[in-house]
Amino acid sequence: MKFGNLVIAGLVTGSIYAVFAVCVSVWYRVSNILNLAVGDFAMAGALGVDNLYRVKSWPLPAAIAATLVVVAVFAVAYDLVVLRLAQDGPRRQEGIVITFFFTFALSFFIDGVAKILFGTDVHAAPALWNGASLTVLSTLHIERAGLLVLACAVLIGSAFWLYIRYTLGGKAMEACGENPLGARIAGIDTRRYRRLIFVGTAVIAAVFGIVESPITGFTYLSGATISLTGFIAAAYGGFRKPGRALLAGLAIGILEALLGGYVSAEYGDTVLYAILAALVLAWPRAMGFESAVTG
């Protein structure tokens, strides 16, 4: 049952990509800014909890709570100081500068701080659900941390979906990205939504880092890789369609696991990116890339 186990492993990694892709595209929908630092918040969550729990000997719940509060406060501060000036200030930036540069810089900044605080070794937050991997149908194995990741992904995915589809706040959030001026005319506080979703997705990313890190382990540089894959998955959804981004994230995860298992463990990622690039070249419109460029 190698195939089944590879698919399960791929689903777990894929659900991580999927959640990051959803975070990227939901926030892009609100603010028209791509969050390239979303993976770094995950890394900060995982390494922060590890540091407080293992090095500073804090109790685990306190370590998790403190890390999430720090991530949230930092995200609020970054929005209030940097993003507000960049997007709302008298010398506001437009186009590619605002879309990429500020979160790209943020990613480097978080990595740098993490390197000083946590060093360069591989660490992981302690497993939240201890025990041997679970066996389903006598041949399929799934790690407990993987199950937690899947559960969190389903929970967060459905929460976003329900929020956007069934609340006026969710529609207002979409309106912010669709037409910021039109949103303000209707009395919608576009800045508040930008901040709310930025902080919300940063905390979600941190939670995912904490839950997932026992599977793969994190270094201060792990965030960038996760951001990149989440970003690619989001691009397949045209950056504006969280549902498609979610499916793309899952597909990339499964493809990655299958390539690693059947083709080459060493060159699996290279083949994966070659396939992803070929898909875009062959069907740019179907892959959502056209709308990613033209909005």
Place this chain on the structure above:
Amino acid sequence: MTADPPALAVRGLSVAYGDMVAVHDATFTIAPGQACAITGPNGNGKSSILMGIAGLIRRRGGVEIFGAPAPSGDVRWAARHGLTLVPERRQLYPGLSAADNILLGCYGWTRSLRRARTSGPFGTALDLFPELRPHLRQSAGTLSGGQQQMVAIMRGLAAAPKILAVDEPCLGLAEVVARRVYDALAAIHEAGTTLIVVEEAPKRALTICDRRVEVRNGVAIAR
């Protein structure tokens, strides 16, 4: 003695874009329930007056909405205090359905989707243009220009405005659609809403407006 405040009082309003003064020292008042046309040739500053009042652009001078002084450059304040703008070029949310566009008009007074859907203002907005009902699920960006203008007015009406300010409602519309839009604006006014219409052609505006502010070279003359 406390007389009722005017719906809108504009005192010494000036708008400048860099060194270029678009509106110079405009002063006028509009009483509750009135319909006022702001007319004048294109590029003379009439839209700038409206945007300055609504807070879409920064201005100098005082604006009071039902006696409350409006801060400069805060369109959300105006929306919360009863002045709803139906802006030039409509400013809809093209990827959202027409129904969602209209529903979001309710955002100024509720955060509950259910309350918005069952509310009087939303119902009144839907009844204003019954011909749009078959298109309510369609993305606003795929509607015709006339239908988009209808959605913009409906979104404005869903906000339950005390003052509805409409900027160039007929720009680029066919005559038959323009007439339909004006019929709807007349109905809104008859229902008791104070109306401000910015219009290049005074003839059409004056079919529904009982007074007029004419703008020439950035100078407003109340008539």
